[in-house]
Amino acid sequence: MVENFSEWFHDILEEANITDSRYPIKGMAIWMPYGFKIRKYMLEKIKELLDKDHEEVLFPLLVPETELAKEGEHVKGFEEEVYWVTKGGKNDLNEKLALRPTSETAIYPMYALWIRSHIDLPIKYYQVVNTFRYETKHTRPLIRVREITTFKEAHTAHATKEESDKQIEDFIEIYKEFLDSFGIPYLISKRPIWDTFPGADYTMAFDAIMPDGKTLQIGTIHNLGQTFAKTFDITFEDKDGEHKYVYQTCAGVSDRVVASIIGIHGDEKGLRLPPIVSPNQVTIIPILFKKGKEEVMSKCEEIKNDLENAGLRVNIDDRDIRPGKKFYDWELKGTPLKLELGPRDLENNITIAMRRDDGEKVEISLDDNLVDNVKDLLDKYNENLSKSAWDFQEEHVKFTENLDEVADLIEAGNVVAFNWCGGDECGKQIEEKTGYDILGIHDDAEKGAKCIASDEDAKYLALIAKTY
């Protein structure tokens, strides 16, 4: 494990050409080419999953103050961190315009116009946009930013409560598949009432445990009930001719998914990227001497073509530097598989493959099975990456029945599971006493279990942790 995660994370972002945080505005950074590619492949995956029954749209960045202010709870949740546009050139605007902190209040007035009949439902739109939040706590690249550059937000409206509840389940399945594709482990919980999305009935969240033991919220799903429907007057005429309010949900993931991929899989040598998001899945490193240069290079090209024809992303590092330097570079950048090819290998008709996860070198014959062998190694690499990440999570969720033990367990880098009665007052007290945040309800409690803090019977198995 990485010793000082915070420092490691900060350094790797720049060393591996992910982001540059030196842009002179706090909490805003540049996506550099290598990081941008990782982000692109991450987005392709979520879009692929959503496009099965959602449609992508794009709303304007600016939200009029009157709309943003309509939903009381919602405004309260965001008013401290909204950026405002107040001028057009030298003139004051007659209405302040907010840079969206999230898009409910931009989208729902339009839903009110679009939805007339039950035939229009359900409506399932999503967009990928940047959102702005004036974070007052210290910012951290990709994790706590003032411009969330990659915010995938889905917004659905349904005729019945049952349908909207089903939609929550669907989102959970989609996010599971999404995160599974990167081998990112997650803890799913229902957020406590005081940590519910402003305006929502309840919030389901995906948290990942980072190497330092802090949890990172990487996905949220909100059941909005009819709150926003009533505020924005989103009604439809049902089969029976009655006008009814819709039931709504929304769900988001962001840049933080990239942060979790980097943080969770990385090691002291650098990144270890899941093949699905790795800009290069195979990197070929030619070992060149003056003699036999052309032969080696042309064989490398040939291998590259074969692998590319099989759908893999491949690069050849033909820089005029020593091979050792290239090995270190690509280990830093987390390319899953390196293929080393020199004159000696050419004679033996082999290439030496090295996996980024365990560093093991194996000889692969340069025959017709090359492509299959490479794919096989990538699959094994992918499985191992995922498995060790899930093992890490399992080892770092500790159950206790002793409230006094909670803080120590968390300090030692764990997330703590505990039995809880579910009472608000009780929950607040647990947070106060331990100094940490209840993530939420993870599961039902076992029969006969007692709440860790009150005398009540426990209803739930809940999670508490140090959070980002």
Add this chain to the structure above:
RNA sequence: GGGUCCGUAGGGUAGCUUGGUCGAUCCUUUGGGCUUUGGGAGCCUGAGACUCCGGUUCAAAUCCGGGCGGACCCA
């Protein structure tokens, strides 16, 4: 929300306490050349910095105030 600390080439640093010797140290990075190439090579020769604004002073990287940026702690 309250507090502590920090800001010197692209990155990491020395110098700051006690202002002058700074024409600013070292490592890394980087341009050119030679030589090398199976795990970060070597040599030669170049390039590159005192966060910004104001103040004190004969003199500011160094002292003072503020802005911007960053790290951490507490609630």
